[in-house]
Amino acid sequence: MKKILVTGGAGFIGSNFVQMVLSEYHDCFLVNLDKLTYAGNLENLSSFADNPNYKFIKGDICDSKLVCDIMDEYKIEAIVNFAAESHVDRSITGPKIFIDTNVNGTLTLLEAARDRDIERFVQISTDEVYGSLELSGGQFTEDTPISPNSPYSASKAASDHLVKAFGHTWGLKYNITRCSNNYGQYQFPEKMIPLMINNALNDKELPVYGDGLYVRDWLYVYDHCTAIWKVLTDAEPGQIYNIGGCNEKSNLEVVDIILKRLGKPKSLIKHVKDRPGHDRRYAIDATKIITELGWKPSVTFEQGIIKTIDWYLENTKWLENIVSGDYQKYYQQMYDARQ
Ligand code: NAD
Ligand code: TYD
Secondary structure (H helix, E strand, O other), X not given: OEEEEEXXXXXXXXXXXXXXXXXXXXXXXXXXXXXXXXXXXXXXXXXXOOOOOEEEEEOOOOOHHHHHXXXXXXXXXXXXXXXXXXXXXXXXXXXXXXXXHHHHXXXXXXXXXXXXXXXXXXXXXXXXXXXXXOOOOOOEOOOOOOOOOOHHHHHHHHHHHHHHHHHHHHOOOEEEEEEOOEEOOXXXXXXXXXXXXXXXHOOOOEEEEOOOOOEEEOEEHHHHHHHHHHHHHHOOOOOEEEEXXXXXXXXXXXXXXXXXXXXXXXXXXXXXXXXXXXXXXXXXXXXXXXXXXXXOOOOOHHHHHHHHHHHHHHOHHHHHHHHHHHHHHHHHHHHHHOO
16 A cells, blocks of 8 residues: 655645545545645545545644654655645745745655655655746746746745755655646635636626736646656656646636626726736646646636636535635735735
8 A cells, every 4th residue: 555645734735635535445545634724624624534545634844743643643655745834925924934835835745755765755846937928929848947926936946946955865765746736626815716706706806917918838737647647656756747627717817708608798807907926827738647647637717717617617615615704804814915
């Protein structure tokens, strides 16, 4: 049985990954270490809480003793590190926690992994470490120079460099995955797609930053999880893989699709003050993972966004539970600052 430590498994992508592995790979034991920040939500995994192949531990990846105790007690063979502060806007208003978790937390995990010579360390990174592309430019490949623009992407780039350095210096067997923007079930509504769905459902304005012509390459979260699994199980150590959905869309195009599906008017769109340093475009060249590991996305954006909107429609209670907490205060502050 493969024993895997998943960090940040109560967040958006992590919880989808835990669900996929426990449902599809019955020879794995997963320990989920998550601090349960505002973004962590055990409701995402409630149907797996009693699964004999799963153990949840509340804790911080910066806590070296806890990490080492878990590694030893559960004889961990691989780590998949999802745990992070993940929102660009929050990194602009308060960058320090991004360094604490994304850099120092990753360092803590790396030291524990190195000292135990585990089979694999998979770092879940982002295409944002490459910086921004022109609207008419090419795509990011694995050889694109690292050039982050936000405190969030700078912290992720720093952790990528640390992971590589541990491989180079101590022979740590690692992989780094750099994905584009994910969307799908269980995404916290501070991110664009669930935020717009939630606002549209409540007939509230949809705050589009600046001209709305910023482009993201949308990746359905389940497809991201299958790619991570391929990397974890099939990749050579030391390899970096870009993961993208081949679904470039401007923010206005995405908002338009959401409004149409929900039967809401375009008049809900409100252009608001832009994000400082807003990256114009991200686009992934995923040739390497497709040709080397045989991965491919299972849905187009048009299929995935319908599944996603329908999931939020069927799970209004999940959204309500979040929106009724601290979220409202956060949202109002962000919204007011953009007027
Ligand atoms: P998320 O914010 O939804 O979840 C992050 C999880 O990490 C939460 O459960 C949180 O409680 C946990 N966490 C935060 N700090 C922690 C700490 N110090 N110790 C333990 N747990 C902690 O994030 P997500 O969208 O699921 O992203 C997961 C990973 O994927 C991140 O590393 C992110 O940088 C990367 N990524 C995300 C996207 C995206 O579109 N969402 C795109 C590219 C890369
Ligand atoms: P986001 O989901 O925050 O992801 P990222 O910044 O990591 O790409 O934002 C996606 C795009 O949507 C980005 O161009 C910013 C834009 N956006 C809005 O226009 N309005 C919003 O309320 C939010 C949260 C994002």
